[in-house]
Amino acid sequence: KNEVEQSPQNLTAQEGEFITINCSYSVGISALHWLQQHPGGGIVSLFMLSSGKKKHGRLIATINIQEKHSSLHITASHPRDSAVYICAALNFGNEKLTFGTGTRLTIIP
Amino acid sequence: DAGVTQSPTHLIKTRGQQVTLRCSPISGHKSVSWYQQVLGQGPQFIFQYYEKEERGRGNFPDRFSARQFPNYSSELNVNALLLGDSALYLCASSPLRGLLDSPLHFGNGTRLTVT
Numbered sequence: 001k002n003e004v005e006q007s008p009q010n011l012t013a014q015e016g017e018f019i020t021i022n023c024s025y026s027v028g029i030s031a032l033h034w035l036q037q038h039p040g041g042g043i044v045s046l047f048m049l050s051s052g053k054k055k056h057g058r059l060i061a062t063i064n065i066q067e068k069h070s071s072l073h074i075t076a077s078h079p080r081d082s083a084v085y086i087c088a089a090l091n092f093g094n095e096k097l098t099f100g101t102g103t104r105l106t107i108i109p
Numbered sequence: 110d111a112g113v114t115q116s117p118t119h120l121i122k123t124r125g126q127q128v129t130l131r132c133s134p135i136s137g138h139k140s141v142s143w144y145q146q147v148l149g150q151g152p153q154f155i156f157q158y159y160e161k162e163e164r165g166r167g168n169f170p171d172r173f174s175a176r177q178f179p180n181y182s183s184e185l186n187v188n189a190l191l192l193g194d195s196a197l198y199l200c201a202s203s204p205l206r207g208l209l210d211s212p213l214h215f216g217n218g219t220r221l222t223v224t
Contacts, residue, residue: 004151033213041146041197043215086151096165097142097213099151 003027004089006100014108019074021103023087026068030095033088034061034072037102043086046072079107111135113202113216121222122190130185130219134202138214140164141183143175144199146218152199158183187221195223 004025013019023032031050037043047054047061049070054061058077063070074081084102091098114133122128134141140159144152157165158177177183181202187194197218203211 035213035215041199041218041220043152043199043201045212045214048212088151094165096154096157096167097144097152099144099153101149101151 002101003098004087004100006085006087006103008103009101010104010106012106012108013077015078017077017107019077019081019105019107021072021085021087021105023070023072023100024068025070025087025089025098027089027098028092029065029068029089030092031090032063032070033090033097034070035086035088037084037086039083046085074105077107079109082106113200113214115198115200115216115219117219118217119220119222121224123224124190124192126190127186127188128190128221130187130198130200130221132183132185132200132202132216134181134183134200135214138202138204139181140203140205140211141177141181142201142203142213143183143185144201145169146197146199147193148196155185190223192223195221197221 007022034046058075060073086102088097088099116131142157143155146152154167156175161177172188175185199218200216201213205211
């Protein structure tokens with residue numbers, strides 16, 4: 001069992017739909033990162049959070065430390081949101097990042 | 110300001126050869142970390158360097174080594190290449206040693222193909 005698991009693995013939705021991507025982790029963490037990876041490989045950091053909720057534009061990230069679960073939400077989805085979204089847990093103590101396998105999101109116009 | 114730059118962008122090597130990948134962090138960033146991403150999987154941590162010293166190492170064989178230079182740029186070396194080393198190698202920089210208080214900035218990666 002991976003220390004960081006994401007669901008779903010693949011998600012296809014129509015433009016405008018509300019999107020939720022989930023991340024569960026089994027290790028003790030200091031923080032959790034949400035990352036966006038476009039075709040070609042470049043990764044952009046979207047959020048780093050250790051508690052509560054953060055919002056940036058149409059993106060919202062939440063984390064529940066007790067339940068070891070985080071979600072990334074996209075409101076009013078757009079084709080340009082199509083990418084792989086990866087969560088990464090910053091391990092408590094050794095501060096190593098453990099990555100999920102990613103969720104491939106495709107938004108259809 | 111320039112972002113994290115990696116070179117080369119693509120590389121094809123033969124089994125048994127050696128390869129050196131390069132990373133230049135964002136100006137002022139002293140921490141560089143390396144990750145391997147095999148196709149269809151999430152990245153895996155290889156090394157972290159801060160102030161020219163190794164600060165963390167993932168579960169990779171000794172064929173993998175790295176170093177950080179006085180200007181904070183870094184090289185990742187892989188010896189005796191195996192087919193399984195084919196992957197996207199990502200470099201990330203951050204201003205501080207600890208990753209708790211500083212976001213990561215990734216380069217676009219070097220895609221290594223071993224034949």
